[in-house]
Amino acid sequence: MNRIGQVSGIARAMKLARETREREYWPAARMREHQASALASLVGDVGSRSEFHRSRLSGLVGEDGSVEVSALPTLEKKTLMENLDDAFCDPRLRGLDLHSHLLDTELVLGEYRVMASSGSTGSPSLYVYSRADWRSMLAVFFRYAGIGGVLPRLPRRRIAAIGAPSLASMTRKLADSIDVGLHRVLKLSVSDPLPQIVEALNSFQPDAINVYPSVAALLADEQISGRLRIAPEVISTSSELRTPEITDRIERAFGVRPFNLYGTSEGLWGVDCEHHQGIHLFEDWCIAENVDADGRPVPDGQPGARLLLTNLFNRTLPLIRFEVSDVVSIERGTCPCGRTLPRLKAVEGRLDDVLSLPSTGGGQVAVHPSHFSLIAAMPGIREFQIVQRPDEILLRILLGDGATADTTRQVTRTVTERLESLGVRDPMITAETVPAIERTPAGKLKLVIKESPETSPSN
Ligand SMILES: [Zn+2]
Numbered sequence: 293m294n295r296i297g298q299v300s301g302i303a304r305a306m307k308l309a310r311e312t313r314e315r316e317y318w319p320a321a322r323m324r325e326h327q328a329s330a331l332a333s334l335v336g337d338v339g340s341r342s343e344f345h346r347s348r349l350s351g352l353v354g355e356d357g358s359v360e361v362s363a364l365p366t367l368e369k370k371t372l373m374e375n376l377d378d379a380f381c382d383p384r385l386r387g388l389d390l391h392s393h394l395l396d397t398e399l400v401l402g403e404y405r406v407m408a409s410s411g412s413t414g415s416p417s418l419y420v421y422s423r424a425d426w427r428s429m430l431a432v433f434f435r436y437a438g439i440g441g442v443l444p445r446l447p448r449r450r451i452a453a454i455g456a457p458s459l460a461s462m463t464r465k466l467a468d469s470i471d472v473g474l475h476r477v478l479k480l481s482v483s484d485p486l487p488q489i490v491e492a493l494n495s496f497q498p499d500a501i502n503v504y505p506s507v508a509a510l511l512a513d514e515q516i517s518g519r520l521r522i523a524p525e526v527i528s529t530s531s532e533l534r535t536p537e538i539t540d541r542i543e544r545a546f547g548v549r550p551f552n553l554y555g556t557s558e559g560l561w562g563v564d565c566e567h568h569q570g571i572h573l574f575e576d577w578c579i580a581e582n583v584d585a586d587g588r589p590v591p592d593g594q595p596g597a598r599l600l601l602t603n604l605f606n607r608t609l610p611l612i613r614f615e616v617s618d619v620v621s622i623e624r625g626t627c628p629c630g631r632t633l634p635r636l637k638a639v640e641g642r643l644d645d646v647l648s649l650p651s652t653g654g655g656q657v658a659v660h661p662s663h664f665s666l667i668a669a670m671p672g673i674r675e676f677q678i679v680q681r682p683d684e685i686l687l688r689i690l691l692g693d694g695a696t697a698d699t700t701r702q703v704t705r706t707v708t709e710r711l712e713s714l715g716v717r718d719p720m721i722t723a724e725t726v727p728a729i730e731r732t733p734a735g736k737l738k739l740v741i742k743e744s745p746e747t748s749p750s751n
Pocket residue numbers: 564565566567569572627628629630631
């Protein structure tokens with residue numbers, strides 16, 4: 293897209309962001325009304341243009357055009373990918389090899405952005421947004437940046453974005469489409485070697501940094517050790533589990549409390565405000581239902597098994613009750629900042645990461661990986677990874693400053709005690725030190741790796 297088109301697109305998105313900001317303070321009833329009318333409009337529009345959605349949604353629209361979200365069928369990623377051609381609202385997208393357009397800077401058919409997300413497991417999923425859809429995505433981004441304290445201003449801020457190396461990712465597409473000189477942006481990849489990132493940050497001296505939590509924890513250690521010497525006013529993390537220990541470590545190193553950003557390729561966005569009481573979800577753009585393993589709604593404040601997302605603005609490849617395997621709880625009620633947006637709490641990683649271990653009482657006990665976060669708080673630990681094998685749990689440990697000859701033994705003992713306190717029978721824990729922990733192709737640190745009996749080298 294040409295520069296003038298890009299700038300005018302941004303101006304329109306910023307205007308949209310300003311116009312929709314008041315929704316953050318709406319009473320609950322007003323928000324429900326807004327969602328109901330946006331959903332009815334989405335379903336009506338999509339049902340007339342997409343074969344796949346027409347057959348799924350038929351008979352579910354009331355005579356007056358009203359739609360009850362909980363009455364609509366849920367949609368798995370796999371089902372959507374298998375029916376991709378029929379799911380598009382624009383017939384011209386059918387039959388195109390969109391994977392070959394993932395790295396394009398030009399829009400497909402002059403209109404569409406194509407991106408992919410690998411998720412933490414499984415096959416990649418494609419997302420397609422038209423120019424109009426993308427304007428809404430940008431508007432949400434500008435609202436989120438406003439709350440997180442990184443809105444454009446003069447003099448221009450220096451922002452360091454240490455993100456996914458993949459050019460096909462949503463965050464990268466977003467960074468590219470706003471890169472018209474509003475900020476001075478230094479783009480680094482989480483897969484770059486740490487000393488290289490440290491050197492680049494020292495010379496750039498960012499006002500704001502956005503980074504994955506696992507990398508933020510490493511940078512905190514670098515700052516404390518004196519190798520990194522920066523003074524950002526704003527730090528935000530996104531994309532991975534951020535444990536309370538990591539939050540504390542960042543705050544100790546930089547003297548600022550980090551914001552927690554939640555941005556998905558599906559279109560659900562959120563950010564915590566200056567009160568840090570949970571991530572405010574922009575539910576005026578995307579309905580989020582928190583459900584249990586059987587798909588039943590969970591009460592506010594309780595953790596669910598997954599989220600069902602309904603993107604109210606994507607009219608290209610609609611996502612209606614789309615299943616996302618994030619384990620979260622959602623709280624309602626007015627925040628001290630005055631916003632009524634629901635607050636997402638405890639983004640405790642994916643359900644796939646929960647370990648199932650033998651219980652002292654017989655049967656299995658489910659152990660959430662957040663119990664292992666106590667490792668991160670121990671001195672001398674830089675990073676760790678949990679490998680579940682059929683007959684043991686292996687902890688891969690990357691040692692850092694302050695490690696002693698006894699560190700791995702302490703880790704083993706501490707984790708064994710924690711698991712015993714949770715009712716795990718005879719936990720078999722082994723800790724080994726490693727020179728580096730490999731990241732996923734998307735550059736993320738995978739906290740839990742499960743080895744099946746077939747793949748386990750110990751078998
Ligand atoms: Zn708030």
